[in-house]
Amino acid sequence: MLGYLILGVFFVLVMVLASGVAMDAIEHLAKKYSLNKLFFSTILIGLSAALPEIGIALSAGFENKPLIALGNVYGANLANLGLVVGIAVIVAGVVPIVGEYVRGSLWVTLGAIILPYMLMLDGGLSRLDGLILLLGYLLYLNYVVKTNGIIVKQKKNLKRLEKVSKEEIMTPVSSSLVMLVLGLATILVSALFLVRLVGSIAIDLKVSDFWAGIIFLSLGTTLPEIFGGIESDKKFTSLLVVEKLLGSVVINSTLVIGVLAIIRPISTNETLASGLTGLFTVITLGLFWLFSKSKRKLSRWEGVVLVGVYMMFAGLMLLTAR
Numbered sequence: 001m002l003g004y005l006i007l008g009v010f011f012v013l014v015m016v017l018a019s020g021v022a023m024d025a026i027e028h029l030a031k032k033y034s035l036n037k038l039f040f041s042t043i044l045i046g047l048s049a050a051l052p053e054i055g056i057a058l059s060a061g062f063e064n065k066p067l068i069a070l071g072n073v074y075g076a077n078l079a080n081l082g083l084v085v086g087i088a089v090i091v092a093g094v095v096p097i098v099g100e101y102v103r104g105s106l107w108v109t110l111g112a113i114i115l116p117y118m119l120m121l122d123g124g125l126s127r128l129d130g131l132i133l134l135l136g137y138l139l140y141l142n143y144v145v146k147t148n149g150i151i152v153k154q155k156k157n158l159k160r161l162e163k164v165s166k167e168e169i170m171t172p173v174s175s176s177l178v179m180l181v182l183g184l185a186t187i188l189v190s191a192l193f194l195v196r197l198v199g200s201i202a203i204d205l206k207v208s209d210f211w212a213g214i215i216f217l218s219l220g221t222t223l224p225e226i227f228g229g230i231e232s233d234k235k236f237t238s239l240l241v242v243e244k245l246l247g248s249v250v251i252n253s254t255l256v257i258g259v260l261a262i263i264r265p266i267s268t269n270e271t272l273a274s275g276l277t278g279l280f281t282v283i284t285l286g287l288f289w290l291f292s293k294s295k296r297k298l299s300r301w302e303g304v305v306l307v308g309v310y311m312m313f314a315g316l317m318l319l320t321a322r
Contacts, residue, residue: 011197012220012221018183021179053072053221053251055190056069057257061259063195066260067266068198070210071209073260075215075277076218079222082309083306089299090303090304094299094300106246109250113278114278120266123267123268124266124267129258130261130262136254137255137258207321287306
């Protein structure tokens, strides 16, 4: 088991590094071709958080193990909202809730979380359901751009996009395309090994692929966010972490699951694990909303509560493992 965990951490790190390479290449191409900076910035934020999950969804679909990817998305959403946000708040002490963006996006996040659960009431996700989820992602993009939901993170990215150095101008497009292809290929290969690794863990522990995805793979894919939360010793940085994580949850619930369902329609009877994950995700998001609405900030004890809720969920999942 220790060997599996070491290999898992290795492939997660490789995938995260490859995602960074791919995003740098995309950013350079956007600068070269003077793409719409506002819309591209929205895409950039989403892809930076979702590339590993998309890679896992593609690999799991082609490996005929869609429940691993579905469990990864469900578990990652809960880990982001509870564990990662909680750690960021605990480390920073206080995280201010600025303007209407975060509070407004909570309702968008809640809707995105509920949508795949509603579509799965018939016992699975069809390709039509996948198309509906992709439509939900496009509506989210439209919402973000139209509501100016870029008040902090995207403004920072816009400045980055506007600064084009001589070196970037001289860099040929072919180099960026090569780096993009290499980065995406590395993500897919690493994701393929991760899916197979988690599948082996599920067999050894005699648990379902869905359960293994929720517990093992989701924690691995959220490791970068967890470390980002630990390093968020400034209130401004912590706010960026919170905003990015809310967007990541929406993208996971729409784009990633939608891609997965189109590649490999999903059928599952994991009602207990799925129900627990959905219940705790909604509870965590509800607590987040109550905490942010009361004083327009998140305090350290509230971060402890969020982490505690996640730990309670993990404990129940371990007790109900099958």
